[in-house]
Amino acid sequence: MARNPDETRFSQQRDRVLKAAAHCFNRKGYSGTSLKDVANMLGLTDPALYYYVRNKEELVFLCYVRAADVGRDAMERAIAEGGTGLEQARRYLRFHIESMVGDEGPIAIMSEIPSLKPEHRDEVLELSRLHSKNFEAILERGIADGSITACDVRMTGNAVMGSINWIPKWFHGDASMADSIVAEFPEVLTRGLAPRAD
Amino acid sequence: MARNPDETRFSQQRDRVLKAAAHCFNRKGYSGTSLKDVANMLGLTDPALYYYVRNKEELVFLCYVRAADVGRDAMERAIAEGGTGLEQARRYLRFHIESMVGDEGPIAIMSEIPSLKPEHRDEVLELSRLHSKNFEAILERGIADGSITACDVRMTGNAVMGSINWIPKWFHGDASMADSIVAEFPEVLTRGLAPRAD
């Protein structure tokens, strides 16, 4: 009955469920994690999860929606601060990566989108496409303002987003590595975008 | 009884099985593809697959070994041709990508490594680590010969390999897109490696 549904105990607990699920999916694989694994991680028994999600498919779906939310939020904050396209791109990457390897994490890697039921799959794909489009738009602004060299924005976007999407596959919470990622990735992924001096 | 076991009908058919499985896993997700799906794709019935693999776990394992083989082959060919570290890196990427989007494909995306049984998982992880090490070695040679700017080779490697590994997630055989990937990715992923002129 909380005024703000996002502060309700229910939604807080569901968030914990989603994070636990993301953790398990990333570490044990999708088929390798049972609802029991997720539940036990929270000191619960498996049927308790059904109080928070309709079924396993929806659990995955919500993990992916949450992953998309984190990405969009990083994107919006990065764009809001303005600057050149290159600066926005670099800032978006920093924000997104900081969230992924920080408190927001773990973020579920989107390996099982095709296993989602059609409506859910379409919704996640749509979010994903939108995110890509937004990144491509940043690249285009960068090309227009001269901060980014002319390039195939579609493929450049695919390349950069691939790097990001793959992070949860090999990063599992090591704090010192988290710092390296935040420090290096935005730089590595955008250094090639700037026009050459020569 | 063929002299060369690689030319035997058996191993040819098994290769077809592995490609069909990779295709299904990439498109339908791991949990979304049944052995029936894979078998039907080859005009077979599911139990027939058991003539080629011990079980589904081994099917996945072999898909991943095959994926690793393709990567290693590209790496070896690229290094064999010599040149600067930067040239080797770019060439490796071109070779690997050409294989992935070309006749060797589809290559299975390694989403379910954690679901493999321990021995298989360790073997695949070892192949994967080795591949990464080899790429980092190229980067180090490039730094030594001046073709690549000083950088964190570990993170740079992670970034580049992530892009590559993610390709099968969004590329599904569109021929014209294949050309774009081959044309753009090696360039995009290595442009930032060269030292700046300024």
Added chain:
DNA sequence: GAATTATTTTAATCTACATTAAAATTTTTG
């Protein structure tokens, strides 16, 4: 603090595949 609502549990199904067994067919070989 009794009644209501929210949350979790125990115990019981249910089912989609993976897997096995045995038989049938096809291919190879001498």
Added chain:
DNA sequence: CAAAAATTTTAATGTAGATTAAAATAATTC
């Protein structure tokens, strides 16, 4: 072409793990 080996099929089994039902406990509310 007959026998042996290789490949695939049909038919049957098994099981882990998702899901449901009903009951128990804990938290809220009035």
